[in-house]
Amino acid sequence: MTITISRRNAWRALGACGMALGSQGGWAQDGAADMPTVHVTGTRLAAPGAESPSPLQILSAADIAASGATNLQELLQKNPTLGTPAFSRNNSNFLPTSGGVTSVNLRNLGDARTLVLVNGRRFVAGVSGSSAVDLNAIPTDFIERIELLTGGASATYGSDAVAGVINIILKRNLNGLSFDASTGRSSHGDDFKKKMALSYGYDSADGRTSLMGHLAYTRQGAVSSRDRDISAQDQxxxxxxxxxxxxxxxxxxxxxxxAPQGRFFYNKDAAGKAGNYTYDAQGNVIPWSTNGDAALGLAATGFNRSAFRTIAVPTERYLLALNGEHAFTPAVIGFVEGNYSSTKVRTIIEPLALSSADFYKSSNGQVPAETMVNGVAVRNPLVPQYLFDRSADSTGDGLRDYSFSRRLAEIGNRQAGIDRDTSRLATGLKGTLDGWRYDSYLVYGKTREHQRADGQVDLQKFRNAMQAIPDAGGAAVCADATARAQGCSPLNIFGYNTISPAALAYVTVPSILDVEITQKLAGASFSGEAFALPAGKVGVAAGFEWRKESSSSVPDALTQGGLNSGAALPATSGSFSVREFFAEARVPLLKDRAFATDLSFLGAFRSGHYSTVGTANSWNAGLEWRTADTLKLRATRALSTRAPNINELYLPPSQVFPTGIVDPCSGVTASSTGARDTACRADAGVLANINANGKFTLSQPDIQALSGYNRGNPGLKAEKGRSSTVGLVYTPARFTFTADYFNIKIADAIVTTPRQYALDQCYNGGNSSFCQFITRRASNSGAFSAGALTYIDSAVTNSGGTGTSGIDLTGAWTGTLGPGRLAARLAYTYLKEFYNIPLPGTPADQAAGEVGYPRNKAMLNLGYQWREWTLNSTTSYIGASAVDDQLLAQFKQPAGSVKVGAKVVNDFQLSYALRKTLSLYLGIDNAFNTKPAPVISGLTGDTVGTETNASVYDPIGRRYYLGVRGSL
Structure with a gap:
């Protein structure tokens, strides 16, 4: 809920919020007296003249229009208070679930600690088992403004507001029809964009009924890795x-x-040595050379995965929104809010890769080249003579064997088609009785997702199809009679395009995932003025809220059992409910004194009882001290709580494929010294590798095959975040300046153990408790080396804590400049500290200044209007950032010694008013085609397929769009 600031106090309120009048919203005004009414997030009080004691920034509908943003995340991510989102178009292509979701992350404390509200009330999550809202479900062109409240706000809004609140206010006052349509593309001819939006508002003649509706369609096209120089090559x-x-x-x-032609390993050649080979396009046997070797005349026989990967997933949305009110009596007003979105996403990655170790695990990846029939070893007719002659019995079963790796190019790319629908209905009564405001509401929200992923195989069927014997006529048939009866067709993996359509039809199988998320919410509050003190009236508010969250994510049976070629995903389901009571008060302490024009205390308390973790209490306290008409000081202290979400509590082991991992044992020899070296040699597989190679050596398959499992923890308890802010607001005529220091520390933080950190602590840090997360290969297996990392798992715990601190500065000015009017706004954040403590008692992992956590981040908005012309610009700045210190430690380099440079991105929009209610606009994003920072594969933070951190830097480049907007 929000409160209203009077017109007389609007200018000061805007300054107190850290907001500058943006672009078009400020040009039509000529002084504070004409400013529109402004609502402030952060309190439920209805006291006139109330202002936010916490740092608050506001983005208006004019800011949204000036950005040309199709999706709300595109605009929000430019704000320096926002950190790296867990989900976006640019980082979700490889995720097994939630592809194409767009989320937000205040202060880099995590999506789960950022509470997203719509009209002051919670919105149903878009990611199973979490509280992360999918911004795809919210229509950008139907937004009146966005309010970003940073700092703990759990006492006011409940759990999840540890880092702050993003309150999205939808339009409420619209008469007639308005429209906005645009189309665009990148300078590379991709990232096609289309948007069509219609809004209509109606007010009854007696003024008792108002109704607004919005309909929109947006489409954003794919961007392929091969079409950008930085990511065209697998590297x-x-x-x-x-x-x-x-x-x-x-x-x-x-x-x-x-590779599509396969790589095959045998146990002996003519000289009795093991080796490997591959095939050329004509089917000839040739030496294997992954990347080629000009000195030896060897061509590259490896596979360029980047030729098939996607930087930005294509996303299509249909959106519908409704707002309505009806005054039954002057004191009783009914309202309704409805939202519906249908989002279609397609993720695309390279064709499936398999190795014999994937489905011959019991034989250490060795594939029999013969089958025992009636006590006689019968050769598999699919196995070429060249390989058969060089195979030997390495498993002790009396049968020759070999191993392989192969890309199943015949199947085509792995693609997941995702249909995600979100619906939400909120209704209730509000009004004023005897000077007291009340608000009661019921909310029901549901997100459904259906995902079908193609390009995978049934591992058991694949094994059946590979194991062949000759029939009476000498033709190859599947050795297993039951498999033959079920349609098994022999599968030939030796060379290019050798797998027959019949074999593909037998082994291919789609994976299916169905997700359902439900939110039920009921609440009521009242607010008013309880009594008067010498300095003014005391404002109070109180209320209750009941909420139930349910989530289920159910893959098909093969995926649950890890029996197909995709990641093993278990079914996850759970629910929790919470009953909460809250109260707030604003107490005026001094007024119209020489040293205090106004001094007020604000306090809030909330007590919630969760079905999972029991009672969790939150509070906040703040002071507002206006020392002069243009200067105000403010301070807050808050205790915020966050109860664990469904995934954190109930997620069974779920497979992932981490990247950017560096094995601490690389290069260790039999005689090298140090605690790390001793710990590495204690592993039998690592020692065997050293004995065979002289030092611990890893192959590319070792690095590329690394996997791991994430798991929840039903024993979690609620985390507690303590936040402090101290700041000032200076608001002379036409200028606003705010400066705020923030400090957020979360004790018992719910965190997942970072994989690289676990490795470093196990081998470098002398903390053997982390070794439980690590599994290595006991011996070599075809393409894989003895001692190579197989799994690095990660668990969720209440571990140590996490925290951040820094300074926010905002400045704004609006006025006449030359023949036109200029509006300028600057937002800057300096990150002093950011840390994470993975386990209690372990050293803090410092991240401030690293990629994803820049020390300096800023955004400058400029808008200039002259007659019918309007020019808007946004300049985004990300300061120089270092490579992760944990990774640098592996190469004996100090923290902060290796950095990527600062990046500046400029966006422009020029519009021309054909008439008062109709405008044409032309925009260009990343106008100077700023290249993303080279966060190359293997470096911490790289996004697969982009060769940068695509959550931080723009991987797409220059983009253009053209549109028309107006009203009738």
Whole structure:
């Protein structure tokens, strides 16, 4: 809920909120007296003249229009208070679930600690098992403004508001029809964008009924990795092979060893040595050379995965929104809010890669080249003579065997079609009785997602199809009689395009995932003035809220059992409910004194009882001290709580494929010294590798095959975040300046153990408790080396804590400049500290100044209007950022010693008013085509397929759009 600031106090309120009049919204005004009424997030009090004691920034509908943003995340991510989102178009292509979701992350404290509200009330989540709202479900062109309240706000709004609140206020006052349509593309000819939006508002003649509706369609096209120079080649940071920090941003070709023609390993050649080979396009046997070797005349036989990957997933949305009110009596007003969105997303990655270790686990990845029939070893007729002659019995079963890796190009790309629908209905009564405002509401929200992923195989069927014997006529048939009866067709993996359509039809299988998220909400509150003190009336508010959250994510049976070729995903379901009571008070302490024009205390308390973790209490306290008409000081202290979500509590082991992991044991020899070296040699597989190679050596398959499991923890308890803010607001005529210091510390933070950190602590930090998350191969297996990392798991715990601190500065000015009017707004954040403590008693992992956590971040908005012309610009700045200190420690480099440079991105929009209610506009984003920072594969924070951190830097480049907007 929000409160109203009177017109007389609007200018000061805007300054107190840290807001500058943006672009078109400020040009039509000529002084504070004409400013529109403004609502302030952060309190439920209805006291006139109330202002936010916490840092608050506001983005208006004019800001949204001036950005040309199709999706709300595109605009919000430019604000320096926002951190790296867990989900976006640019980072979700490889996720097994939630592809194409767009979320927000205040202060980099996590999506789960950022509470998203719509019209002051919670919105149903878009990600199963979490509280993360999918901004795709909210129509951008139907937004009146967005209010970003940073700092703990759980006492006011409940759990999840540890980092702050993003309150999205939808339009309420609209008469007639308005429209906005645009189309655009990138300078590379991709990232096609279309938007069509219609809004209509109606007021009854007697003024008792108002109704508004909105209908929109948006489409954003795909961007392929191969179409950008930085990501066209499958590559890796040279630092990982050279060991030199200076090579961190030098890319080295790193093709996949799983190629469409296959790579085959045998146990002996004519000289009795093991080896491997592959095939050329004509089916000839040739030496394997992953990236090629010009000195030896060897062509690259590896596979360039980047030729098939996607930087930005294509997203299509249909949106419907309704707002309505009816005054039954002057004191009783009924309202209704409705939202519906249908989002269609398609994720695309390269064809499936398999190795024999995927489905011959019991034989350490060795595939029999023969089958025992009636006590006689019968050769598999699919196995070429070249390989059969070089195979030997390595498993002790009396049968020759071999191993392989192969890309199943015959199946085509792996693609997931995702249909995600979100619906929400809120209704209730509000009004004023005897000077007291009341608000009661019921809310029901549901998100449904259906995902079908193609390009995968049934591992058991694949094994059946590979194991063949000759029939009476000498033709190959599946060895297993039951499999033959079920349609098994022999599958030939040796060479290009050798898998027959019949074999593909037998082994291919889609994976299915169905998600359902439900939110039920009921509440009521009242607010008013209880009594008067010498300095003014005391405002109070109180109320209650009941909420129930349910979520289920159910993959098909094969996926649950890890029996197909995708990630093993278990079914996850759960629910919780909470009953909460809250109260607030605003107490005026001094007024019209020489040293205090106004001094007020604000306090709030909330007590919630969760079905999962029991009672959780939150509070906040703040002071507002206006020392002069244009200067105000403010301070808050808050205790915020966050109860664990459904995934954190109930997620069974769920498979993921982490990237950017560096094995601490790389390069360890039999005689090297140090605690790390001793810990590495204690592993039998690592020691066997050292004995065989002279030092611990990893192959590309070892690096590319790494997997791991995430798991929840039903024993979690609620985390507690303590936040403090101290700031000032200076508001002379036409100028606003705010400065705020923030400090947020979360005790017992619910965190997942970082994988690289677990590795470093196990081998470098002397903390053996982390070794429980790590599994290595006991011996070599075809393409895989003894001692290579197989799994690094991660668990959720109440571990140590996390925190951040820094300074926010905002400044704004609006006025006449030359023949026109200029509006300028600057927002800047300096990050002093950011840390995470993975386990109690362990060292804090400092991140401030690293990629994703820049020390300096800023946004400058400029708008100039002259007659019918309006020019808007947005300049985004991300300061120089260092490579993760945990990774640098592997190469004996100090923290902060290896950095990517600062990046500046400029966006412009020029519009021309054909008449008062109709405008044409032309926009260009990333106008100077600023290249993303080279966060190459292998460096912490890289986004697969982009060779940068696509959650932080723009991986797409320059983009244009043209549109028309107006009203009738």
């Amino acid at each position: 890796i940071s040279k630092m990982l092979s050279s060991g030199l920090a200076a090579d961190a941003f030098v890319p080295v070709r790193n093709y996949s060893v799983a």
